[in-house]
Amino acid sequence: MGKVILGMTMSLDGFVNDQDGSVGALYSDLDTLRDTEPMRESIRNTGAVVMGRNAFAMAEDPDSYAGNYEYQVPVFVLTHQPPKRPPKETDALTFTFVTGGIESAIGQAKVAAGDKDVTVIGAASTSQQCLKAGLADELHIDIMPVFLGGGLRLFEDIDPVPPRLERIKVMELPGGRIHLRFHILKQEKGDSVKTTASKNKADSSGPSESDFPKISQPALRALTGAGIQRLEQLTKFSEAEIKQLHGMGPKALGQLGQALADRGLSFANKRGD
Numbered sequence: 001m002g003k004v005i006l007g008m009t010m011s012l013d014g015f016v017n018d019q020d021g022s023v024g025a026l027y028s029d030l031d032t033l034r035d036t037e038p039m040r041e042s043i044r045n046t047g048a049v050v051m052g053r054n055a056f057a058m059a060e061d062p063d064s065y066a067g068n069y070e071y072q073v074p075v076f077v078l079t080h081q082p083p084k085r086p087p088k089e090t091d092a093l094t095f096t097f098v099t100g101g102i103e104s105a106i107g108q109a110k111v112a113a114g115d116k117d118v119t120v121i122g123a124a125s126t127s128q129q130c131l132k133a134g135l136a137d138e139l140h141i142d143i144m145p146v147f148l149g150g151g152l153r154l155f156e157d158i159d160p161v162p163p164r165l166e167r168i169k170v171m172e173l174p175g176g177r178i179h180l181r182f183h184i185l186k187q188e189k190g191d192s193v194k195t196t197a198s199k200n201k202a203d204s205s206g207p208s209e210s211d212f213p214k215i216s217q218p219a220l221r222a223l224t225g226a227g228i229q230r231l232e233q234l235t236k237f238s239e240a241e242i243k244q245l246h247g248m249g250p251k252a253l254g255q256l257g258q259a260l261a262d263r264g265l266s267f268a269n270k271r272g273d
């Protein structure tokens with residue numbers, strides 16, 4: 001099953017639209033943005049979209065989603081009252097208006113997405129509900145270097161327990177945009193904080209303690225986040241590459257090097273080839 005990703009763009013002072021409700025200043029680079037790797041990756045990996053009624057209403061003509069919207073996938077719109085006339089759909093893009101709340105919307109979207117991700121589109125209310133209900137696995141936030149001075153504040157209402165985060169990635173994009181990714185750490189009953197990645201480890205075929213003996217949980221999560229499930233996969237990388245991976249520290253690096261050496265293996269740059 002894929003991840004649930006909250007994706008949005010906000011101003012440097014934390015707003016997702018301005019006082020007039022416009023997102024223009026946050027998407028002044030829209031044409032360039034469509035060609036960036038994070039956006040292409042998001043479109044590739046998204047199997048279903050969840051949005052609130054207000055975000056849905058941003059399109060002047062709701063029929064324009066079909067064939068034009070970036071995400072041509074099933075879309076689930078949270079609302080108290082579905083529109084009288086359903087918008088136009090295609091084989092790929094369908095609309096489901098969900099009146100049963102955020103858990104129902106995310107649950108239905110996960111089923112529709114299958115192995116792909118569910119992307120929750122930017123708007124404040126829907127994102128906040130998702131965070132508060134502990135339904136999101138990752139935050140993908142783009143910061144635009146503008147001050148809006150007012151508008152909807154994305155993280156206005158995430159009490160009582162704001163989530164703890166772990167950085168996955170920071171990227172500079174054209175036009176001054178900065179792309180940030182975080183795992184949302186999940187608190188489980190009587191347990192320490194876990195990411196979805198480390199939780200999946202227990203559930204399925206993810207990395208195990210025996211694959212990465214003695215390595216700390218943050219370092220293990222960094223490897224998992226990069227798709228490295230087995231110690232042997234490390235031999236494809238140089239020590240410098242592993243170091244770069246999410247800021248892997250010298251202790252973790254040393255432990256990985258030792259674990260490889262114990263098995264007669266080494267990082268790529270230590271083989272002398």
Ligand SMILES: NC(=O)c1ccc[n+]([C@@H]2O[C@H](COP(=O)([O-])OP(=O)(O)OC[C@H]3O[C@@H](n4cnc5c(N)ncnc54)[C@H](OP(=O)(O)O)[C@@H]3O)[C@@H](O)[C@H]2O)c1
Binds near residue numbers: 055080081
């Ligand atoms: N910066 C970005 O990346 C970005 C992206 C998208 C949007 N935006 C901005 O965000 C604005 C929208 O944000 P928003 O916080 O106002 O709203 P939103 O989350 O898009 O929509 C809120 C509306 O969705 C419905 N809804 C939400 N939760 C519900 C629930 N649990 N059960 C039933 N219905 C529910 C309600 O509509 P009804 O009661 O009317 O049915 C509610 O008024 C847009 O206008 C746009 O300016 C920014």
